[in-house]
Amino acid sequence: MNQTSCFSPAHILLPAEQIPLEQWGCVACDQFTSDRSYWERAAEAAAGSPSALNLILPEVYLEESDVPARVAKIHETMEDYAHNVLTRAVDGFIYVERTERSGRVRQGLVGKIDLEAYSYAQGARQAIRPSERTVEERIPPRMAVRRGACLETPHVMMLADDPACTLIEPIGARKNELRKVYEGELMLGGGHIAGWAVEDPALLARIDAALQGLGSQEAFDAKYPEARGAKPLTLAVGDGNHSLASAKAYWEELKPTLTPEQRETHPARWCLAEVCNVHSPAIEIEPIHRVLFNVDCGAVLLALITWSDGNMAGICFGSSKKQSFTLAGPHIANVLSFEDPVAPLTVGTIDEFIEYFMARHKEARVDYVHDEPAVRALTKQGGVGFLLPPFEKSDLFKGIVMGGVLPRKTFSMGHAEEKRYYIECRKIIE
Template identity: 60%
Template sequence: MQNCFVPARILLPAGGTPLNPWACIAVDQFTSQPEYWEKAESLAAGKPSTLHLVLPEAYLGTGQEDARLASIRAAMEDYRLHLLTRQVNGYVYLERTQMDGTIRQGLVGAVDLEQYSFAPGSKPAIRPSESTVVARIPPRLKIRRGATLETPHVMMLADDESRTLVEPIGAVKDRLPLLYEGDLMLGGGHLAGWAVEDPALIAQINAAVTALGDPDAFAARWPGAAGQPAMALAVGDGNHSLATAKAYWEELKPTLTPEERQNHPARWCLAEVCNVHSPAIEIEPIHRVLFGVDAPAAARAFAAWLTAHGAAPRGGDQPILLTGGAGEYPFAVSGSPDPLAVGTAEHFIGDFLADHPGVTVDYIHGSQTARAMAADPAKPATALILPEFAKADLFKGVVLGGVLPRKTFSMGHAEEKRYYNECRSLIR
């Protein structure tokens, strides 16, 4: 069987195209802050930008959605035929300078959707790290259907403690062709990328991926998962984007011949792979904001919910802070039916929303942002601030316990999310 992460035919605009505004942040950011997207659109107006190829989730379900989809289709075809004039046949090694000055290293290539599944209980080589909400796929599938290009914000994580995959390419970057370098729009930091087309380096990457998915090494690292198929990569970010690509591939497969299924472009999805052990990879909790209920009422409901589930609001190791314009309510939950604080919060929110149809929830990166969104006493809202998430627990949780609760963690600050940059054709 071929590796789950392979070289790709990667497309880029002509050399010298400014990353600001060509590269655009992931569409699932700033979903409750339309002013961010208004600024981005102002910067990208009349200029080459991946913003013209994607639909920010802030516009999902709005009256603008259909018109934007038609515009996206037209932009994809125009860019594919006229703008994306450079090709990399292999990988792109990149370095992203983050807000604190650390450099996140990554490799962009293609992941095989035949070796990925979000079905509960499945154990493929590529696994989601968080629960996939199937209801979130159809609106994204509408975008994927008929698309002639993809540009990824999917980030995969490798459990590569020996640093065999990404870091060795960085060590020889000075002899690789520089593809792009510059600052990203709206505080996204600095980005540089190099072409990896040397057959020897490609073989080196392939060997490292093979070793990461070796069944014997996997069993030695995770004795508690004895007999389980080996996992090579976990989805770190863009879980629902990858799930949408998978859903489209499964929809397309029955229309293809056996030969076409082996090499159709839609079988793969472009993604960036990073090493979870890199000090530049930060795993941060994703907080929740409930709109339509103030903090005192939410706190009373949470305390009652805990009691009903045999738990207690004090004396435990799950710190959850409910805060809003009407006050702050710290909890230290003990005896929860869920092993992680995020699971407790998500379980409570699911039950609360079912009983309160007028209340909605959003998932927010950054505790200060979450607090600010719930701070106006004239607009009832409650932020649930969750504790830090240890990144060492990520692979352990996925391998031994299955997927984590949805929206458990974020890789870095919102502005540090992967920006759309590299592209790939989805048609022959």
């Protein structure tokens, strides 16, 4: 096994078999951030059993005065669970099948990400890269939990650009030969999940070879000819961008206290994550649209033409050019397109214009809206919508390669209940 691999086998801890999965697993801490009642229902569902809910700080509570006490309690619970609850282990990867409410099955591999192969610094060209700009103000609350924690549990989902299905799908084809380590329903409509231990050295070697292939210069140059010769990209963050960034920030804080030898092996150098294939039919990537409020649609259109002329973006009516979108107001909707866009993706070009417009119209406000009917409804109330085209999966990696990261709020991966639930754990102290 290649020790320098950016994604490798781990010593993964699991709760004792008698602990119900429906009470143990819980949704990512950054979901339902305006819905306290969801987290109250989650606490009711988990009551009376050990639960990963007790190992996290839901972001809905970040403004509460008792956050330090909550963090202390989390650390105390981790110590307890490490000794008394997490009594099973897998040495390798866990192959996961998550059945969503639609019936689609999302396949993934849980292992550990090498934080030395990842950076969220703007312009960094590491093997592992964020998909969206990291908002550094979101890191400290998560750092507070990780600092002093003996365990981690992941909701990070990484994506591989693997159209030939070389990494995950061959493992899924052999799942009947593997030891099943968990199966059940997830709380509050999270769907069905099952996991199998991947420990056979031949399978581990196969995963490593596929990963090396995906991260090779040859594969990179073939997939992204416009960036030929640039540093290859192996994995991109699909979900949990700020959790991975927090793990990295904690590792960088810890590193100066360690000897060079300790830095090579300290468990905090890695972070558990699930890797999925972006080309899987179960991975839905939807565009996030933009809506301007307190503005006049005609004034927005005139400003758009002025901005385009100033930046030589070549805006015109119709969808015949490179980047098309719909500008929708209360009474009219026009399909427009840019001939010479200023960014690799339509959303980036639109965001450049919105920034220009809002600097000149202090009364304007922007919101990011997930589905088209919601945008149409807001335009009926006076909003001006920028409806973005369907998000092509190949555009996600192309945007990261060509633009460094995607603009914030570019895409959404599934609904809140379809996000990764915390199940597996790993020790991050020696």
